[in-house]
Amino acid sequence: MEEAFYAEARLYDLMFPGGGASVEFYRAQAAGSGGRVLELGCGTGHKLIPIAADGSSCVGLDLSASMLAEARRKADEHGVVLEWVQGDMTAFDLGRTFDLVVIAANSLLHLLEADDLVSCLASVRRHLAPGGRLVLDVFNPSVRMLAEADGVRRNRESLSFTDPDLGRVRVEVAETYDALAQVTRGTWHLSTDTDPAVVVAPLELRSIFPQELPLLLELGGLRLVSRYGDWSGTPFDGASPLQLCVCEPR
Known part of the structure; x- marks a missing residue:
């Protein structure tokens, strides 16, 4: 149903230009991860292209061919080499593991059914290398x-x-x-x-409410390590606009 929304990738980038504190947060996460990074719902590469430019080996997966085409164009423009994969984050098998998996910018919220959320998280779990982590951000519902x-x-x-x-x-x-x-x-x-x-x-x-997120992670074979309320690392509370979560296999 979201295909039309993401079909005009160039306009999407003008409406949501990205950058700023969120990119710096994920760059820092990647720098301390070990080097192999997978982003699910990578879109046009707002976060993954800067991470790859820092030297990480990166794979971006997205369902939208239009968004991936714009991501490839931008990566080529910046002289950055990444792997782009068209696929469904609810069930994927890339045949390798990663030190960091990222699901940024509310991408997880496109999965409307609990079964799809759990399937996605279980797929992430299978793709985490020993010591690997999942980092995601979703809004805190108001x-x-x-x-x-x-x-x-x-x-x-x-x-x-x-x-x-x-x-x-x-x-x-x-x-x-x-x-x-x-x-x-x-x-x-x-x-x-x-x-x-x-x-x-x-x-x-x-909407994923704060009390249900740890339960969904557990069903997918993961556990919540840390949850922040903003990009500066402020501890999460009920008034926080953001659920910024660091997770690991349980």
Whole structure:
């Protein structure tokens, strides 16, 4: 269902330019890991290309051919060599192990069913080398924000951007929240003054609440070692916007 959302990889990069503290956090994790890094849901390589530029041996896996094509283009542009694999993070077999597996930028939340989450985590477990770790980040669900997802189309000014060809692109989103499924169902509208429908795409994301995350990890053969609430390493609490988790085999 998310294929249309990620089909315009160049526009995605303009809307979500990446960089900053999150990249530096994952670069530091990779530097201390031993060198072999796998990122699931790697997208256009926001985090993996800088990690590879630091000297790590990197593999990026993503379901979207469009996102991987943009990742390859960017890696070539920067003179960085990586391996890119089109595949499903719920069940993959790369025939090797890694010192660090990364699932960044809410990528895990594309897995809407608990069985798929556990299958993904179990696949990660099989791909971890001795002493290897999984590091992931997902948002900490805000009950208030979920309750405000009423289906009304609203402007996301902070995500609007300027494209060299299209000019200023507005971003508007209409979302509803399915509390039983723990899934936010949205429609994203990208438009310009001359084109009201540059992109109209559905996007569904699951919420993973803090108390259930350790249980999902355990079912996948992993355990939570540390959980932070931001990129500076502040201990996680209920008000933290982020669940930044370091995990290892149990």
